[in-house]
Each structure stands twice: as C-alpha cells, then as structure tokens.
Amino acid sequence: MSWLFLLLGVAAEALSHVALKATDGFSRPIPAALVLVGHLSAFLFLSQAMKGMPVGIVHALWAGLAIVAVTLMSTLIYRQHLDANVWLGMLLIAAGVMLINLSHGH
Numbered sequence: 001m002s003w004l005f006l007l008l009g010v011a012a013e014a015l016s017h018v019a020l021k022a023t024d025g026f027s028r029p030i031p032a033a034l035v036l037v038g039h040l041s042a043f044l045f046l047s048q049a050m051k052g053m054p055v056g057i058v059h060a061l062w063a064g065l066a067i068v069a070v071t072l073m074s075t076l077i078y079r080q081h082l083d084a085n086v087w088l089g090m091l092l093i094a095a096g097v098m099l100i101n102l103s104h105g106h
Contacts, residue, residue: 001048001052002048002049002050002051002052002053002058003049005045005046005048005049006045006046006049006053006058006061006062007065008041008045009041009042009043009044009045009046009049009062010042010061010062010065010066010069011069012038012039012041012042012045013038013039013042013062013066013069014066014069014070014073015034015038015073016034016035016036016037016038016039016041016042017035017038017066017070018070018073018074018077018078019031019034019035019038020035021074021078023035046058046062049062057100060096060097060100061097061100061101064093064094064096064097064100065097067090067093068090068093068094071086071090072090
C-alpha cells in the first residue's frame with residue numbers, strides 16, 4: 001500500500017508543479033488552487049507512504065520520480081524542448097530510482 005501512496009504523492013506533486021506555471025504569479029485563481037490542493041495532497045499521500053517505508057527512501061523516490069514526471073508533462077503540455085543532456089539526466093534519475101528499489105534497505 002505504501003507504493004500506491006508514494007505514486008499518488010508523485011502524481012499530485014507533478015500536477016501541482018506543472019500547474020504552477022499557469023498561475024501567472026498566483027494571479028489566476030483556478031491554477032493557484034490546483035497548486036495548493038496538489039501540494040497538500042502530495043504531503044498527505046507521502047505521510048501515508050512513510051508508514052511502511054523509510055523516510056529517506058520515500059523522499060528519494062518521490063523527488064526522482066517527480067522530476068521525471070514534471071519534465072515529461074511540461075514537454076507535453078507546454079511543448080518545452082528536451083535536448084540530449086536532459087534525456088541523459090532523466091535516464092540517470094531512472095537508474096537511481098531502480099537502484100534504490102533493488103536495495104534490501106527497504
């Protein structure tokens with residue numbers, strides 16, 4: 001169940017970060033509300049994930065997966081260009097997440 005909460009936390013965080021651009025400096029209320037609800041939801045989900053997984057593991061996975069999710073979503077939604085260095089960075093993050101998952105520490 002911890003994994004489900006972790007993935008929900010990543011999704012909420014990624015959506016709120018992508019919506020942050022649409023707030024136009026928090027001058028647009030609907031995207032601003034989405035950012036606030038997304039962040040609150042992310043922390044609620046992460047607190048549930050931490051019941052069954054170590055804090056450091058949850059945080060590392062959350063951060064890495066959120067970076068990849070935000071980057072991919074911003075590419076699709078805002079048509080932001082990803083160059084070869086960004087793709088290499090995404091592969092390194094994914095490799096790090098896989099190494100954490102393969103560890104016996106969690």
